[in-house]
Amino acid sequence: MRFSFLFPLFVFAGLLALFFTGLGHDPSIVPSPLVNRLAPEFNLPSLEAGEEGLKTADLMGTLTLVNFFASWCLPCKVEHPLLVKLKKEGRIRVVGINYKDKPKEAKRWLAERGNPYDRIGADSSGRVAIDWGVYGVPESYLVDQNGRIRWKHVGVLTPGDWHEDFVPLIKGFEK
Amino acid sequence: MIPELGHYALVLALFAAGVQTTLGLLGAKRRDAYWMLATGPAASTQFLFVTIAFLALTHAFVVSDFSVTTVAKYSHSTKPLLYKITGVWGNHEGSMLLWVLILAIFGQALVAFSKELSHTLRARVLGIQGFLSTGFLFFILFASNPFLRLDPAPMDGQGLNPLLQDPGLAFHPPFLYLGYVGFSVAFAFAIAGLLEGHIDSSWARRVRPWVLTAWAFLTIGIALGSWWAYYELGWGGFWFWDPVENASLLPWLAGTALLHSLSVVEKRESLKSWVVLLAILAFSLSLIGTFLVRSGVLVSVHAFATDPTRGIFILALLTLTIGGSLVLFAMRASKLKSVGNFEPLSREGGLLLNNLLLVTAAASVFLGTLYPLILEVLIDEKVSVGPPFFNVIVLPLLLPLVFAMGIGPYLPWKRADFLAILGRLWAVALAAFAVAGVIAALYSGKSFLALLGVGLAAWLFFSNLLLLAERIKLFRAGPSGSLARLHALPLSFFGMFVAHMGIAVLLAGITASTLWQTEQIRAMQSGNEVTIAGYRVRFEGVERISGPNYLSDRGTFRVTRGGREITNLTPERRYYPIEGQWTTEAAIYTTWLADLYAVLGEQADGDGPWAVRLYHNPLVPWIWIGAILAAFGGGLSLADRRYRVKGKPKTKITPKAEKG
Amino acid sequence: MKRVLIALFLATTAPVFAVEPDEILNDPILEARARDIGKELRCPVCQNQSIDDSDANLARDLRLLIRERLKAGDSDKAAISFIVERYGNYVLLRPPLKPATYPLWLGPFIIFGVALLIATLYLRGRRRADLMTRTLSPDEERRIQDLMDHH
Numbered sequence: 001m002r003f004s005f006l007f008p009l010f011v012f013a014g015l016l017a018l019f020f021t022g023l024g025h026d027p028s029i030v031p032s033p034l035v036n037r038l039a040p041e042f043n044l045p046s047l048e049a050g051e052e053g054l055k056t057a058d059l060m061g062t063l064t065l066v067n068f069f070a071s072w073c074l075p076c077k078v079e080h081p082l083l084v085k086l087k088k089e090g091r092i093r094v095v096g097i098n099y100k101d102k103p104k105e106a107k108r109w110l111a112e113r114g115n116p117y118d119r120i121g122a123d124s125s126g127r128v129a130i131d132w133g134v135y136g137v138p139e140s141y142l143v144d145q146n147g148r149i150r151w152k153h154v155g156v157l158t159p160g161d162w163h164e165d166f167v168p169l170i171k172g173f174e175k
Numbered sequence: 176m177i178p179e180l181g182h183y184a185l186v187l188a189l190f191a192a193g194v195q196t197t198l199g200l201l202g203a204k205r206r207d208a209y210w211m212l213a214t215g216p217a218a219s220t221q222f223l224f225v226t227i228a229f230l231a232l233t234h235a236f237v238v239s240d241f242s243v244t245t246v247a248k249y250s251h252s253t254k255p256l257l258y259k260i261t262g263v264w265g266n267h268e269g270s271m272l273l274w275v276l277i278l279a280i281f282g283q284a285l286v287a288f289s290k291e292l293s294h295t296l297r298a299r300v301l302g303i304q305g306f307l308s309t310g311f312l313f314f315i316l317f318a319s320n321p322f323l324r325l326d327p328a329p330m331d332g333q334g335l336n337p338l339l340q341d342p343g344l345a346f347h348p349p350f351l352y353l354g355y356v357g358f359s360v361a362f363a364f365a366i367a368g369l370l371e372g373h374i375d376s377s378w379a380r381r382v383r384p385w386v387l388t389a390w391a392f393l394t395i396g397i398a399l400g401s402w403w404a405y406y407e408l409g410w411g412g413f414w415f416w417d418p419v420e421n422a423s424l425l426p427w428l429a430g431t432a433l434l435h436s437l438s439v440v441e442k443r444e445s446l447k448s449w450v451v452l453l454a455i456l457a458f459s460l461s462l463i464g465t466f467l468v469r470s471g472v473l474v475s476v477h478a479f480a481t482d483p484t485r486g487i488f489i490l491a492l493l494t495l496t497i498g499g500s501l502v503l504f505a506m507r508a509s510k511l512k513s514v515g516n517f518e519p520l521s522r523e524g525g526l527l528l529n530n531l532l533l534v535t536a537a538a539s540v541f542l543g544t545l546y547p548l549i550l551e552v553l554i555d556e557k558v559s560v561g562p563p564f565f566n567v568i569v570l571p572l573l574l575p576l577v578f579a580m581g582i583g584p585y586l587p588w589k590r591a592d593f594l595a596i597l598g599r600l601w602a603v604a605l606a607a608f609a610v611a612g613v614i615a616a617l618y619s620g621k622s623f624l625a626l627l628g629v630g631l632a633a634w635l636f637f638s639n640l641l642l643l644a645e646r647i648k649l650f651r652a653g654p655s656g657s658l659a660r661l662h663a664l665p666l667s668f669f670g671m672f673v674a675h676m677g678i679a680v681l682l683a684g685i686t687a688s689t690l691w692q693t694e695q696i697r698a699m700q701s702g703n704e705v706t707i708a709g710y711r712v713r714f715e716g717v718e719r720i721s722g723p724n725y726l727s728d729r730g731t732f733r734v735t736r737g738g739r740e741i742t743n744l745t746p747e748r749r750y751y752p753i754e755g756q757w758t759t760e761a762a763i764y765t766t767w768l769a770d771l772y773a774v775l776g777e778q779a780d781g782d783g784p785w786a787v788r789l790y791h792n793p794l795v796p797w798i799w800i801g802a803i804l805a806a807f808g809g810g811l812s813l814a815d816r817r818y819r820v821k822g823k824p825k826t827k828i829t830p831k832a833e834k835g
Numbered sequence: 836m837k838r839v840l841i842a843l844f845l846a847t848t849a850p851v852f853a854v855e856p857d858e859i860l861n862d863p864i865l866e867a868r869a870r871d872i873g874k875e876l877r878c879p880v881c882q883n884q885s886i887d888d889s890d891a892n893l894a895r896d897l898r899l900l901i902r903e904r905l906k907a908g909d910s911d912k913a914a915i916s917f918i919v920e921r922y923g924n925y926v927l928l929r930p931p932l933k934p935a936t937y938p939l940w941l942g943p944f945i946i947f948g949v950a951l952l953i954a955t956l957y958l959r960g961r962r963r964a965d966l967m968t969r970t971l972s973p974d975e976e977r978r979i980q981d982l983m984d985h986h
Contacts, residue, residue: 008452015463016490016498018545023490025548030922032923127900131921136880513961519958534946546936550935558930558931558935559924559928560930561883563874564928564930572943696859777855786855
């Protein structure tokens with residue numbers, strides 16, 4: 001009989017351990033099922049008529065940062081300087097997918113702030129974004145030379161995030 | 176000035192609570208009569224100071240004193256007075272103060288209503304209440320102080336979430352807390368019993384009113400929350416198995432089990448250690464629920480302030496309280512000697528089954544709610560556990576329970592004759608089938624689940640009626656005889672009767688509103704008409720109006736039936752400029768049998784049609800009525816004369832000398 | 836002031852509310868399937884709502900996508916898989932049955948079984964104990980007599 005009286009305490013101890021560990025967790029971070037898979041097939045037009053847009057094949061051959069952005073997205077403004085800096089450094093190729101936006105607005109937005117993107121695809125319906133498992137903007141994906149998604153970052157890309165999450169991975173691929 | 180007074184009052188309350196704890200627990204251990212007798216006044220002192228603190232905070236909200244951080248963050252000068260007041264507990268700090276106030280109120284109630292308890296038991300119970308108060312007051316003063324000042328004070332507050340400026344939601348926390356905190360009394364009694372080393376039938380009799388009170392309040396609190404979700408969230412749902420909802424359901428399930436098992440201890444001196452564990456569990460689940468809501472550990476539609484440092488503090492409180500009580504349980508529970516033996520088919524057996532089903536349901540809900548966290552911590556995988564899981568698992572547990580509820584009250588203690596029971600109930604079963612059959616015939620294409628729900632509700636309803644009829648010997652003792660018997664029936668019987676009726680009504684309401692709902696989702700222009708459930712609804716148009724702190728698009732829908740005017744439904748879409756938030760206010764036309772529910776959506780492109788959603792929810796009002804009946808039944812049982820019998824304390828204490 | 840408020844009122848983008856009229860399919864059977872599927876999928880950007888209930892833009896996009904897939908002839912399972920491939924199992928409100936979720940799905944049955952076992956063992960233990968203490972001692976008999984005399 002004594003053991004069964006101890007049982008509730010054991011269960012509670014387990015619960016405590018769970019809660020304690022859980023406190024350090026952010027319940028809103030959801031891992032992407034696309035990591036380590038090939039980037040989805042897509043072919044998007046450019047913002048400018050006549051110019052080349054962005055398609056899957058464009059992601060091959062070099063390390064690429066695929067950045068989802070929009071002119072109506074306030075947090076995108078915050079990460080923009082970092083993207084411009086990355087383009088200047090030239091260590092990685094930066095391309096953009098314009099999410100559910102009007103090309104005119106997007107062009108104006110880029111003209112005001114500078115264009116860090118090698119190529120831009122206009123995803124006005126948001127369908128391509130769904131294929132990438134995008135929740136919203138901004139989001140950034142690291143795609144390797146073989147067109148495989150290696151990392152997904154949700155939200156504003158801060159220099160801290162860049163150094164902690166992306167740089168180690170990039171170093172690994174540069175070898 | 177007044178906020179400072181409130182702050183000092185809290186500190187004083189903390190001291191009083193500390194004194195209350197020491198006097199109560201040590202006094203009982205040392206059999207020191209003076210200490211034990213002084214516990215009551217200490218508890219009353221704590222109550223006084225906590226009340227002052229709460230009034231001080233309320234005052235700050237009412238006069239819009241924005242130098243107080245809590246007021247600045249969660250109130251605004253343009254808020255209507257009612258919502259300034261209810262805004263006191265519409266935030267984390269204030270709600271914790273409400274929690275502690277209710278704890279102190281129950282403490283004071285214990286002082287007033289426990290004079291017949293033995294001195295040691297009373298002292299211990301008050302001491303444990305004091306311990307809980309000390310813990311929470313400590314938490315408030317050091318991690319959730321509502322009286323923190325803001326310097327310089329802002330010109331105006333940051334307002335309150337418009338969703339919270341609402342009568343249903345405004346009163347949902349007080350009732351909920353009265354329930355949660357009410358279980359602390361049962362908890363205190365359980366711990367005191369373990370400390371004393373014995374539990375008997377009079378202990379059970381003493382605890383029951385407190386459990387009834389807590390349970391009734393919790394029932395209302397949950398129903399209020401559910402009702403609010405129903406009319407506010409815009410699509411007629413009333414339960415979403417959201418973690419916070421589950422957090423309130425868990426203590427309710429445990430509390431219901433506790434309520435029923437107490438009678439086994441009371442009547443048969445059996446199942447003692449189980450009842451003690453249940454009492455500990457009910458309150459523990461209330462505490463864990465608090466933790467889940469405030470710690471940021473779970474994602475939920477209405478999680479409170481998410482703050483990990485607070486989470487750690489609450490976790491420490493949980494460890495001390497629940498951990499401590501479970502350690503005590505492991506050590507002392509074997510001392511509780513239960514006697515009495517019973518057959519599986521008996522009142523005790525039935526109540527045991529009731530407990531079995533309720534506890535499994537509670538454990539399953541708990542498991543489902545925590546599973547995402549468990550999986551994430553253990554193997555770093557993310558899953559969601561939503562309504563599909565809970566519905567599949569919990570329904571097969573609660574539906575048989577309703578079936579058992581129809582049989583349970585017929586079972587005598589110790590041993591029941593199966594055939595005799597069958598003989599009494601076959602007519603009820605027939606009636607239930609008949610009802611289900613009629614429904615099936617009237618409304619074609621109804622799912623099996625719908626018929627099952629209705630059939631079980633009918634079963635419980637008729638079984639309950641028959642029970643009453645048998646008790647008053649209806650048709651067998653003449654009208655005066657039956658009337659006399661009716662008069663003589665104890666209130667606790669009526670309590671059970673009304674409460675169980677409430678459950679039958681509730682089940683019917685849930686079944687019908689979930690499975691019989693019809694909806695019309697349309698884009699409508701002014702002049703368009705649509706029919707739903709036999710009503711003709713004509714969209715008259717939308718006008719723009721302004722309220723005290725919002726702007727609104729109000730739509731008008733003219734509802735007729737068979738040519739007869741029924742009502743005008745006026746749903747709104749409101750914009751609250753301070754918070755920059757939109758809300759929908761559904762328009763609901765309620766009858767005894769259904770709700771007609773209209774929601775105004777967006778207008779397409781400037782001048783286009785409006786998105787309109789109309790729902791017909793059959794028997795939805797029965798959900799709230801059922802819950803109120805259940806709570807009312809609890810209240811009736813409370814008023815039973817056996818709880819009003821005053822008696823002398825069991826042992827005489829001579830000051831000082833007695834040891835051991 | 837009122838004009839400012841009205842301007843604000845008009846300028847802010849208002850949320851869209853759950854299933855919109857323009858999403859509804861003409862085929863009622865397909866629409867019913869879409870609604871049922873919608874109740875099974877979690878809105879990835881919401882605090883615990885299905886895409887059927889949610890007013891988020893992504894939820895609407897997913898609702899439209901589901902309807903497209905159903906119109907294109909996908910089975911319920913295929914349409915759901917389409918979303919799961921992109922957003923992970925997280926988006927399933929009904930957790931899939933796999934080794935990681937066995938404890939979840941089997942848990943309630945195990946709990947019920949264990950509880951039933953404990954209850955049965957307890958009852959049997961009680962019966963044995965009761966059988967052994969059937970008779971009253973003379974002392975107890977005297978006490979009963981006393982009590983009966985008092986009342």
